[in-house]
Amino acid sequence: MLGFLSARQTGLEDPLRLRRAESTRRVLGLELNKDRDVERIHGGGINTLDIEPVEGRYMLSGGSDGVIVLYDLENSSRQSYYTCKAVCSIGRDHPDVHRYSVETVQWYPHDTGMFTSSSFDKTLKVWDTNTLQTADVFNFEETVYSHHMSPVSTKHCLVAVGTRGPKVQLCDLKSGSCSHILQGHRQEILAVSWSPRYDYILATASADSRVKLWDVRRASGYLITLDQHNGKKSQAVESANTAHNGKVNGLCFTSDGLHLLTVGTDNRMRLWNSSNGENTLVNYGKVCNNSKKGLKFTVSCGCSSEFVFVPYGSTIAVYTVYSGEQITMLKGHYKTVDCCVFQSNFQELYSGSRDCNILAWVPSLYEPVPDDDETTTKSQLNPAFEDAWSSSDEEG
Amino acid sequence: MSWKRHHLIPETFGVKRRRKRGPVESDPLRGEPELMQLFPRGLFEDALPPIVLRSQVYSLVPDRTVADRQLKELQEQGEIRIVQLGFDLDAHGIIFTEDYRTRVCDCVLKACDGRPYAGAVQKFLASVLPACGDLSFQQDQMTQTFGFRDSEITHLVNAGVLTVRDAGSWWLAVPGAGRFIKYFVKGRQAVLSMVRKAKYRELLLSELLGRRAPVVVRLGLTYHVHDLIGAQLVDCISTTSGTLLRLPET
Numbered sequence: 001m002l003g004f005l006s007a008r009q010t011g012l013e014d015p016l017r018l019r020r021a022e023s024t025r026r027v028l029g030l031e032l033n034k035d036r037d038v039e040r041i042h043g044g045g046i047n048t049l050d051i052e053p054v055e056g057r058y059m060l061s062g063g064s065d066g067v068i069v070l071y072d073l074e075n076s077s078r079q080s081y082y083t084c085k086a087v088c089s090i091g092r093d094h095p096d097v098h099r100y101s102v103e104t105v106q107w108y109p110h111d112t113g114m115f116t117s118s119s120f121d122k123t124l125k126v127w128d129t130n131t132l133q134t135a136d137v138f139n140f141e142e143t144v145y146s147h148h149m150s151p152v153s154t155k156h157c158l159v160a161v162g163t164r165g166p167k168v169q170l171c172d173l174k175s176g177s178c179s180h181i182l183q184g185h186r187q188e189i190l191a192v193s194w195s196p197r198y199d200y201i202l203a204t205a206s207a208d209s210r211v212k213l214w215d216v217r218r219a220s221g222y223l224i225t226l227d228q229h230n231g232k233k234s235q236a237v238e239s240a241n242t243a244h245n246g247k248v249n250g251l252c253f254t255s256d257g258l259h260l261l262t263v264g265t266d267n268r269m270r271l272w273n274s275s276n277g278e279n280t281l282v283n284y285g286k287v288c289n290n291s292k293k294g295l296k297f298t299v300s301c302g303c304s305s306e307f308v309f310v311p312y313g314s315t316i317a318v319y320t321v322y323s324g325e326q327i328t329m330l331k332g333h334y335k336t337v338d339c340c341v342f343q344s345n346f347q348e349l350y351s352g353s354r355d356c357n358i359l360a361w362v363p364s365l366y367e368p369v370p371d372d373d374e375t376t377t378k379s380q381l382n383p384a385f386e387d388a389w390s391s392s393d394e395e396g
Numbered sequence: 397m398s399w400k401r402h403h404l405i406p407e408t409f410g411v412k413r414r415r416k417r418g419p420v421e422s423d424p425l426r427g428e429p430e431l432m433q434l435f436p437r438g439l440f441e442d443a444l445p446p447i448v449l450r451s452q453v454y455s456l457v458p459d460r461t462v463a464d465r466q467l468k469e470l471q472e473q474g475e476i477r478i479v480q481l482g483f484d485l486d487a488h489g490i491i492f493t494e495d496y497r498t499r500v501c502d503c504v505l506k507a508c509d510g511r512p513y514a515g516a517v518q519k520f521l522a523s524v525l526p527a528c529g530d531l532s533f534q535q536d537q538m539t540q541t542f543g544f545r546d547s548e549i550t551h552l553v554n555a556g557v558l559t560v561r562d563a564g565s566w567w568l569a570v571p572g573a574g575r576f577i578k579y580f581v582k583g584r585q586a587v588l589s590m591v592r593k594a595k596y597r598e599l600l601l602s603e604l605l606g607r608r609a610p611v612v613v614r615l616g617l618t619y620h621v622h623d624l625i626g627a628q629l630v631d632c633i634s635t636t637s638g639t640l641l642r643l644p645e646t
Contacts, residue, residue: 107619229531240534240562266486282467283460286628313645324461 024364025146025301026347030318033334038350038358041069044101046352048296049341050115053151056345058087060115061352062102067091068117070129071358073350075341079357084360088132096125096134103144103293103329109151116159118144124161138178139170142188146294148172150194158216160202162189170206170216184212184222190294191250195274197257201322205248210241211262213277213325226262226278228270244268250295254306254321261308261321263297265289269310271321282324288312296339300347309349311337316351316361332359409575431456432492434619443503443572445495447479450488451626452619466616471529480531480567482559483581487627489529491570495519500557516544533565583613585628587620591630591641598642600635 003020007013044065051059051073059071069089075082090097100120108114114135118124126136142164143239157173158180161193168189170180187208195201201223202214212222228240244264252261253274260274269287271280287310289295299321300307304357306321309330316330316337333353340351431453435446450467467490470476477496479489500521519541524533524542538544544552549566552558556571570576590607591599601621609617621641624630631639 240532240565268486281461283454283464285460323459325459330548 020304023347024305027300027303027307028327029364030330030349030361031364032348032359033362033364035081036360036362038071039083039086040357041086041089042067042356045335045338045354045356046358046367047102047338048104049339049348049350049352049358050106051341051343052112054111056343059110059341059350060105060107061358062105063116064101065092065104066098066100066119067268068102068105084187090127090132094132098123098125101258104146104148106147106149109149116147116149118147118161120144124159126173132358136173136176140169141165145189146191146192148192150199151196153194153199155199160194160204162192162204163189166206166380168192180216182214182216183223185210190247193251193253195257196253196255203251203253203260205243205251207247209244209246209248209264211243211248211251226272226277226279228279230279243270249289249291250297252297252299252308254299255301257371259321263287263289263295263300263310265291284319284324285326298342299338301344302341309340309342311340311351313337314353316340318347330361333357344353431622434622440572440575443499444493444570444576445499447489447491447570447573447576449623450490450625453490454624454626455622473531474526477529477568478531479570481573481577483577489570493525496570497525503572516548517555517557519548520552520557532561532565532567533558538627565631580613583615583620584623586610586612587617587624591643598640600637601639601641604641
C-alpha cells in the first residue's frame with residue numbers, strides 16, 4: 001500500500017491503479033458495523049433501493065406497504081456513530097401514495113429533482129422530490145413488476161416498464177404517454193434494464209425463461225435472444241433458446257456495459273457478453289433463488305476485479321464477476337433479502353429485506369490506536385470555535 | 397466475516413512475488429477415467445457406455461468455470477459427447493466418443509437388424525456425429541446439411557438416438573439410457589435421505605461410505621456422493637475428523 005502511494009507520487013504508476021486496488025481491498029472487508037445504522041421507517045418488507053448517481057448521497061427505498069422513504073447517507077456529524085436519517089417519506093397518509101406494494105423506485109439519472117416509482121397498483125408515478133407531489137401518472141392494464149430509465153441517455157427520456165403482460169411498454173416522460181410496445185416475450189416481464197453503454201439498447205427478462213436484447217429504434221423486433229447452450233444462431237430456432245431453465249428474475253449490466261448478468265429460478269447466475277449474446281460459461285455454482293417476482297442485485301464499480309452482490313436467501317452472496325469465485329456470504333438479515341445497492345464512492349453496500357430493515361455493510365477499518373490519557377480529555381471542539389475568554393471573574 | 401486477509405488482496409496489490417507455477421493439475425481428463433471406473437458396467441450388461449455426470453467432474457475440480465471451459469474444449473476436439481439426461485435440465489452426462497460409437501453401433505444395430513432404421517442410424521453415426529459436436533440438433537440442420545428425410549428422423553427417434561426437445565429440434569440421446577436414469581434418480585434420493593435421516597442432518601463422508609448401500613442404490617455410493625457434492629445438494633465442510641456432508645438450510 002505504501003509502495004503504491006510512493007509509486008503514484010513519483011509518477012511510476014497510474015493513479016487509477018491505486019484507487020482500484022484500495023477499492024477492492026475495501027470491498028473484500030465489507031461487514032456489519034455497529035457504528036452505522038439506517039433509520040427504520042418501513043412497516044413492511046423493503047422491495048427496492050436506489051442511490052442517486054450524481055452524488056451518491058440520497059437513497060430511496062420502496063416497501064411492500066406502498067411507502068417510499070428518502071434517506072440521507074452522508075455522515076455530517078463528527079462522530080463515528082451515525083444513523084442515516086430519513087429526510088422525507090411518502091407515507092400512507094399522503095394523498096397520492098401507491099395503494100399496493102412498491103416494486104421499483106429509481107432516481108431520475110441526471111439530477112435528484114425527480115424520481116419514478118412503480119407498483120402493483122398498475123401505475124408508474126413520476127414524483128417531484130422538492131414538493132413530494134406526483135408530476136405524472138402512467139396507468140397500465142396489468143401489475144407492474146419493474147421499470148428502468150436509461151442512466152446514460154441524453155437523447156431520449158424513455159422509461160421501460162415490465163408488467164404482468166408479455167409486452168414491454170416504453171413510456172416517454174416528455175410527452176406523458178406510452179410511445180412504444182416491444183413484443184416478443186410470452187409471459188410476464190420480471191426485469192428490465194437499459195445498457196449503461198449505449199443509449200438505445202434494452203435488456204428484458206421474462207418468466208418464459210428468455211432474455212431478449214432490443215434496440216428500441218428498430219421496428220422489426222428484438223436483436224438477440226440469449227441462449228445458454230451457445231448453439232448455432234439461426235432465425236428458425238430462436239424459439240427454442242432459453243437463457244435459464246426457469247423464470248429469469250434479475251438482470252444487471254456490469255458498469256462498463258460489456259457484460260450482462262442474469263439470475264433465474266433454476267438457481268443459476270449467468271454472465272453474458274452483451275454485444276453478441278454469448279454465454280461466457282462462468283460458473284457461479286448454486287445461487288438460490290425462490291423469488292416469485294424480480295430479484296434486485298448489483299455489481300460493484302471501480303474495483304480491479306468487479307464483484308457481484310446477490311441476495312441469497314437471508315444472506316447476500318458476493319462473487320467475483322469474471323471468475324465465478326464465491327468470496328463470502330454476508331449474514332445479518334433475519335428474513336429474505338430482496339434488494340441491494342452499492343455506493344461506489346465509499347464502497348458501501350445497503351440491503352433491504354422482508355424483516356423491514358435496511359442494513360449498511362461498511363468496509364471494516366482498522367481499530368484506531370488508543371490515545372494517551374491526556375488527549376482524550378481534550379475538548380472535541382475545533383480550536384477556531386473555542387472562546388478566548390477566561391472563566392475567572394477578576395480578569396477583564 | 398473472516399478476519400484473515402482474503403487471498404485476492406495480495407494479488408490486487410501485487411505484493412507477493414509470483415512463484416513459477418507448474419502446469420495446472422486439475423485436468424478433468426485425468427479425473428474422468430477414475431470416475432468412469434465407478435460406473436458399474438456389469439449392471440447394464442455392457443449395453444450402455446460408461447456415463448459420468450458434469451456434477452461429478454465439479455466435485456473433482458475445485459474451480460467450476462475452469463472445469464466448464466476444459467469440458468467445452470474436449471467437446472470441441474471431439475473426445476467427449478455431452479448428452480442431456482432427461483430428468484433435470486442441468487444434468488449433463490459425459491461420454492467418451494469412442495465408447496458411445498461402439499456401444500450404439502453394437503446394441504442398436506443388434507436390436508434393429510433388418511428393420512428399416514438400421515440404415516438411418518448408420519448414416520447418423522457416420523455423418524452427423526463427427527461433424528456436429530452439440531447437444532442438440534435442429535430441423536434445418538438435419539434436412540439441409542446432412543440430408544435426412546423426415547421419415548429417417550422418425551427412425552432415429554424410434555431407435556433412441558434422438559429425443560424430442562421442441563418442435564423441430566432434438567437432443568442427442570443414448571439408447572437404453574432409461575434404466576440408467578431410473579436407477580440414478582432413485583439412488584440419488586436414497587443417498588440424500590441417508591443424510592437427511594442422520595442426527596442434525598449431517599454425516600461424515602467416511603461413515604456414509606462405510607455404511608451398507610440400500611438396495612435402491614445400484615450405481616454405488618461413491619458415484620452418487622460425487623454427484624451430490626458437485627451439484628451442491630449437500631454442503632461439504634472440512635472438519636478435524638474428515639469431510640462432513642451437511643444438508644443446506646434453504
